[in-house]
Amino acid sequence: MSGIGIGQRPRTRGQRLLKLLWTGIWLAYLSAPVGDLLHGGHSDGVRVLGWIGLAAFVAWYFALVFRTGRAEATGPVLGSLAVLATQSTVLALTLGREWLVLFVYVSVASGAALPLRLARWTIPAVSALLTAVALAVPGGEAFLAGLLLPALLGGFSLTGVRELIRTTVQLREARATVAQLAANQERLRLARDLHDLLGHSLSLITLKSELAGRMLPDHPDRAAQQIADIEQVSRQALADVREAVTGYRRPRLPAELAGARVALTAAGITAEIPADLDLEGVPEDSETALAWALREAITNVVRHSGARRCTVELLRRQTLDGPALELSVEDNGSGGPDNGPGNGLTGLAERLQKAGGALEAGRTPAGFLLTARVPATDVGSGA
Numbered sequence: 001m002s003g004i005g006i007g008q009r010p011r012t013r014g015q016r017l018l019k020l021l022w023t024g025i026w027l028a029y030l031s032a033p034v035g036d037l038l039h040g041g042h043s044d045g046v047r048v049l050g051w052i053g054l055a056a057f058v059a060w061y062f063a064l065v066f067r068t069g070r071a072e073a074t075g076p077v078l079g080s081l082a083v084l085a086t087q088s089t090v091l092a093l094t095l096g097r098e099w100l101v102l103f104v105y106v107s108v109a110s111g112a113a114l115p116l117r118l119a120r121w122t123i124p125a126v127s128a129l130l131t132a133v134a135l136a137v138p139g140g141e142a143f144l145a146g147l148l149l150p151a152l153l154g155g156f157s158l159t160g161v162r163e164l165i166r167t168t169v170q171l172r173e174a175r176a177t178v179a180q181l182a183a184n185q186e187r188l189r190l191a192r193d194l195h196d197l198l199g200h201s202l203s204l205i206t207l208k209s210e211l212a213g214r215m216l217p218d219h220p221d222r223a224a225q226q227i228a229d230i231e232q233v234s235r236q237a238l239a240d241v242r243e244a245v246t247g248y249r250r251p252r253l254p255a256e257l258a259g260a261r262v263a264l265t266a267a268g269i270t271a272e273i274p275a276d277l278d279l280e281g282v283p284e285d286s287e288t289a290l291a292w293a294l295r296e297a298i299t300n301v302v303r304h305s306g307a308r309r310c311t312v313e314l315l316r317r318q319t320l321d322g323p324a325l326e327l328s329v330e331d332n333g334s335g336g337p338d339n340g341p342g343n344g345l346t347g348l349a350e351r352l353q354k355a356g357g358a359l360e361a362g363r364t365p366a367g368f369l370l371t372a373r374v375p376a377t378d379v380g381s382g383a
Contacts, residue, residue, distance in 0.1 A: 026108075027058065029101055033091070036098040050095055057087045057102060064109045077113045081122060084109060085129060092133050097140040100147055103130035107151040111158030119162075123155035194241075201237035205230050251291035253277060257312070260298040264310050267302045269331075272311040282325055286374035289355035290314075290327045293372035296348045297329035305333025305368060316376055323376035324357075332367040348372075 036042075037050045064080050088102035103126055110122040130151055134140035212226035257273055264271035279287060294312070301310050310331040317324050349359040357374035 029104070030054070030058075032098040032101050033095075036096060040096065040098070042095070046095070050091070053087060053091050057084065057091070057105075060084055060087070061105050061109055064113050074114060074118060078118070078122075081106065081110055081113070081126075085126060089129065089133055092137055092140075097134070097137045097143050100130060100134055100137065100140060100143050103127075103133070104147055104151045104154055107155035108158055111155040112162060114159075116159050116163060119155065119159045123152065123159075126155070127151045197240045198237055201233050201240070204233050205237075208233070251288060251295065253279065253287050253291045253294065253314075256291040256294045256298075260294060260312065263298055263302055269301065269307055270309045272309070274312065274314055277314060278316070282376055283355075285355045286325060286357065286376065289352050289357055289374050290325065290372055292351055293327055293348055293359070293370070294329065296344050297370045297372075300344065300370075301329065301331045301333065301368075305331050307331035307333030307367060317373075319373075321375070324373050325376040327372045328369065329371075330364070330367060330369045334368075 033050075033054055037047050037054070042050065060080060060083060064077065064084070084106045085103075088099070088106055091102060092099040107123050107126045107130075110126060111119050114122060127148055130148060131144060134144040134147070208226045208230045212223040212230070215223035215226065254277055257277070261271050261273050264273075298310075301307055310329065313326075313328045313330075315326045315328075317326050345359070345361055352359045352372055352374060355374050357372060360369075360371040360373075362369065
């Protein structure tokens, strides 16, 4: 049986039963009216009417509480609260002080089903009605002190829960909207880039194809030249598309850091990862190489190390070859099987070397340390 998140309405039968269970627990405070019906010395006719009235009250109360969070008109809710208050008043005046506890449920239902602008008036009104009925019922003053405060606190606490639910729902909707906008923005960017890449090339291919078709009968040599130009433009367009796709697939360091935090947390490893990054002026190839290094290092930590803690640091250093950006990933695990550098580290070292950097990896007294270093500026600008 799955749980119900805050702001989510029960959708399955199991979720409805779970909410019914948690709501029904609080009906334990109806033990006073039930005890009065069983041992209060009432006649059989009064007992039957009392059971009917109590059952109607509980049914109405559940119907009102279960509609919490729905965007419906407040008129029917106020009408339902009026019915509950009327039932409570009639039962308390006719059957005795034990039935005053029903007013607490009316106050709670007010906080759960009404917006704050109305609940802040209905809850004190229910409490005032409770006070008036308690003073009119014989011995009701003794019960008033124990019921008035729960009525006020219970009602206003439920208004807080309702506001929390409403805020959570709005947050979920805003998050979904942001994700949709981000997806739309990415689609627009992809469409714009493809248009910029292929629009001119395809237009040129179309014009040269038409020109070659007209030249072919009378000037086959010139038509062949046009066809050669079409081949060259097509190859360039294909190269541009491949370069663009490679750029889309290029990993980014901030995204890899966020993914590393999620992966380590999911594996039960305490993650110490920097929140802010200073990547100003860092070449794209250097950032990509560090992103691949971080991905490989975190994969090894999660799969093979058996570590309980992992620390990631990103520092700028001044070396003999110029400014460098250094990424270190250190854990307190075993480092996995000692079979020498695997294919992952070997390929990573080659990738870093291609970007002008270097890789160092090995065991330490505390665990395992991987350090990846890349130039922090373009080689041309540094020279």
